[in-house]
Amino acid sequence: xxxxxxxxxxxxxxxxxxxxxxxxxxxxxxxxxxKDEIIRVSRQSSSGTYEFFREHVLNKKDFKLGSRDMNGSKxxxxxxxxxxxxxxxxxxxxxxxxxxxxxxxxxxxxxPPVEPTVVNTLNKSYPIARxxxxxxxxxxxxxxxxxxxxxxxxxxxxxxxxSGYVPLQPNEHRKFDAPAASTGPKVTLQVKGSDTxxxxxxxxxxxxxxxxxxxxxxxxxxxxxxxIAALIKGTIHICNASRNMKAGEIEQAKKNTGKxxxxxxxxxxxxxxxxxxxxxxxxxTLEQLAGxxxxxxTLTKWSQLAAPAP
Amino acid sequence: xxxxxxxxxxxARPQEPSPPAPEAYSFAVRSARRPAWSVxxxxxxEGAIYxxxxxxxxxxxxxxxxxxxxxxxxxxxxxxxxxxFLFSPEWYPTSExxxxxxxxxxxxxxxxxxxxxxxxxxPFGLGAAIYISEFCGSKxxxxxxxxxxxxxxxxxxxxxxxxxxxxxxxxxTYTGAPVGVNxxxxxxILALMSVPIIVSIGEDSLKAVPDxxxxxxxxLGATKWQLVRRVLLPAAKNGLLxxxxxxxxxxxxxxxxxxxxxxxxxxxPHGILDSVRTLTANIAAELGEAPAGSDHYRVLxxxxxxxxxxxxxxxxxxxxxxxxxxxx
Numbered sequence: 001x002x003x004x005x006x007x008x009x010x011x012x013x014x015x016x017x018x019x020x021x022x023x024x025x026x027x028x029x030x031x032x033x034x035k036d037e038i039i040r041v042s043r044q045s046s047s048g049t050y051e052f053f054r055e056h057v058l059n060k061k062d063f064k065l066g067s068r069d070m071n072g073s074k075x076x077x078x079x080x081x082x083x084x085x086x087x088x089x090x091x092x093x094x095x096x097x098x099x100x101x102x103x104x105x106x107x108x109x110x111x112p113p114v115e116p117t118v119v120n121t122l123n124k125s126y127p128i129a130r131x132x133x134x135x136x137x138x139x140x141x142x143x144x145x146x147x148x149x150x151x152x153x154x155x156x157x158x159x160x161x162x163s164g165y166v167p168l169q170p171n172e173h174r175k176f177d178a179p180a181a182s183t184g185p186k187v188t189l190q191v192k193g194s195d196t197x198x199x200x201x202x203x204x205x206x207x208x209x210x211x212x213x214x215x216x217x218x219x220x221x222x223x224x225x226x227x228i229a230a231l232i233k234g235t236i237h238i239c240n241a242s243r244n245m246k247a248g249e250i251e252q253a254k255k256n257t258g259k260x261x262x263x264x265x266x267x268x269x270x271x272x273x274x275x276x277x278x279x280x281x282x283x284x285t286l287e288q289l290a291g292x293x294x295x296x297x298t299l300t301k302w303s304q305l306a307a308p309a310p
Numbered sequence: 311x312x313x314x315x316x317x318x319x320x321x322a323r324p325q326e327p328s329p330p331a332p333e334a335y336s337f338a339v340r341s342a343r344r345p346a347w348s349v350x351x352x353x354x355x356e357g358a359i360y361x362x363x364x365x366x367x368x369x370x371x372x373x374x375x376x377x378x379x380x381x382x383x384x385x386x387x388x389x390x391x392x393x394x395f396l397f398s399p400e401w402y403p404t405s406e407x408x409x410x411x412x413x414x415x416x417x418x419x420x421x422x423x424x425x426x427x428x429x430x431x432x433p434f435g436l437g438a439a440i441y442i443s444e445f446c447g448s449k450x451x452x453x454x455x456x457x458x459x460x461x462x463x464x465x466x467x468x469x470x471x472x473x474x475x476x477x478x479x480x481x482x483t484y485t486g487a488p489v490g491v492n493x494x495x496x497x498x499i500l501a502l503m504s505v506p507i508i509v510s511i512g513e514d515s516l517k518a519v520p521d522x523x524x525x526x527x528x529x530l531g532a533t534k535w536q537l538v539r540r541v542l543l544p545a546a547k548n549g550l551l552x553x554x555x556x557x558x559x560x561x562x563x564x565x566x567x568x569x570x571x572x573x574x575x576x577x578x579p580h581g582i583l584d585s586v587r588t589l590t591a592n593i594a595a596e597l598g599e600a601p602a603g604s605d606h607y608r609v610l611x612x613x614x615x616x617x618x619x620x621x622x623x624x625x626x627x628x629x630x631x632x633x634x635x636x637x638x
Contacts, residue, residue: 037488044574045403054406062402065401065576066575066577068489068491069576069587071574082478085488086489226598226599229601
């Protein structure tokens with residue numbers, strides 16, 4: 001057949017492409033190779049967790065560029081579970097035993113590392129514990145107040161616990177007595193904010209449907225920053241936040257809506273440091289975390305972390 | 311036999327236009343006597359179609375105006391420098407000490423992901439277009455076309471999901487990369503997304519080459535491959551170029567899939583196994599939280615202007631190339 005010479009040409013073309021592709025690949029592998037590299041997993045800048053970590057671990061310094069910035073608390077844990085050399089931070093409610101492990105954190109070198117547990121969060125020995133907050137514009141009223149009262153009741157706090165977070169102490173719980181006929185005109189409560197709290201907020205919304213069937217609670221995430229921005233605009237009833245509102249934000253909210261944001265603590269979270277389940281590291285100090293994540297940090301390899309024996 | 315009557319009326323046809331003058335005359339009279347509603351209706355319809363036509367221009371201009379209007383104040387403000395914006399890789403929009411807005415790393419990210427996607431998708435897409443249009447049988451052709459259209463209909467977030475879960479594991483296993491969400495992942499996903507576009511438009515433009523070209527080629531004794539390379543490809547050049555450029559456009563503009571598959575890390579990549587962040591993904595991730603009217607918000611809009619200009623340059627370049635080809 002006369003086509004045979006052209007077959008050669010096709011083969012040659014394919015060959016060239018393959019060689020080019022391999023060359024590209026190799027040039028990439030040269031840098032990417034090595035499990036020793038610390039893969040930093042961080043959050044997008046609208047996240048309250050991101051700001052909390054920057055303030056309390058990095059001492060307000062900036063993050064080093066080049067971290068993988070995930071758009072949700074769950075994604076952080078998911079990426080770490082798939083990446084042997086990764087380290088990242090996320091709420092303790094997203095722990096997946098068997099896929100990732102939470103590292104005990106020491107305040108400084110030599111200090112005893114502390115596990116992120118309920119007890120250690122409540123007695124404040126875990127160095128990076130924080131409050132889970134909700135904000136409303138002005139004092140909560142009507143259905144919003146009833147919903148918040150319920151989240152602070154025994155039933156609501158039970159959900160905080162089952163979602164993996166630390167509930168309030170029993171003496172902080174509020175009494176919630178559901179009126180016999182819990183009906184009324186249909187109401188929709190808009191809840192937005194922290195990704196850390198999305199799982200607990202959704203569980204609340206579901207359970208509250210049984211307490212007050214006429215109330216629809218719509219929950220969305222996006223990060224504390226987005227929730228606070230929406231609260232300032234006045235487009236939501238309740239803002240979930242895993243960090244405090246800043247003075248500037250409170251001012252803006254007052255100016256925009258004429259109401260002062262009201263802060264309510266609904267639970268606690270130990271900000272957990274996650275690594276892959278096969279990572280041999282046993283514990284980590286705050287200094288080491290800053291060395292890994294901060295802009296001027298010098299720790300880029302796991303071998304640089306001579307992890308102190310716990 | 312039943313076909314017999316057909317030729318019957320055929321010879322009558324040539325006779326119809328034989329008295330041309332009265333025919334044309336009567337037509338003119340008839341059209342002049344149309345009722346007013348018909349005349350005005352037609353004019354209104356013409357106007358509506360005209361509006362549809364120029365609306366594209368209005369939309370483009372107003373979008374550009376709006377985006378630019380949101381971005382402009384930061385350009386005249388004191389602290390922001392355009393040089394830093396274009397040539398610094400440091401992106402710290404929410405820093406407490408020192409805010410820096412440099413998009414160089416994200417420009418590099420956008421370019422590298424798009425380039426890799428095109429390197430993979432163009433040969434593959436054009437090859438598939440040539441095969442479907444010239445080589446394959448009609449039954450297979452129909453099946454392939456349906457499947458490829460189906461491929462084009464998969465939403466981008468689903469592609470992103472595939473990249474994040476399936477592809478990233480494969481990449482870690484087979485390349486030894488420390489992390490699976492990187493340029494290679496994003497490039498593969500984008501390539502898979504743009505192949506259907508390149509194939510269907512490329513195939514259309516090959517189909518548009520008149521059959522007489524093929525017949526002439528075959529008559530001159532050309533083989534199938536000679537026909538494709540020497541006759542069809544040059545004849546369909548414009549359409550094929552358009553196919554490739556639409557693919558590039560998809561690559562530059564795609565947001566959700568690359569947001570999920572590239573790792574979203576601000577850094578200038580040194581190899582295809584590095585994570586990057588693209589301009590589009592950055593806007594998508596940060597615009598929601600940036601307080602309206604703040605510098606961060608305006609710089610994100612400026613990024614939009616930059617993207618807009620990029621696509622404009624690509625399209626303009628393509629147009630010039632196509633014109634150059636036409637002149638030849």
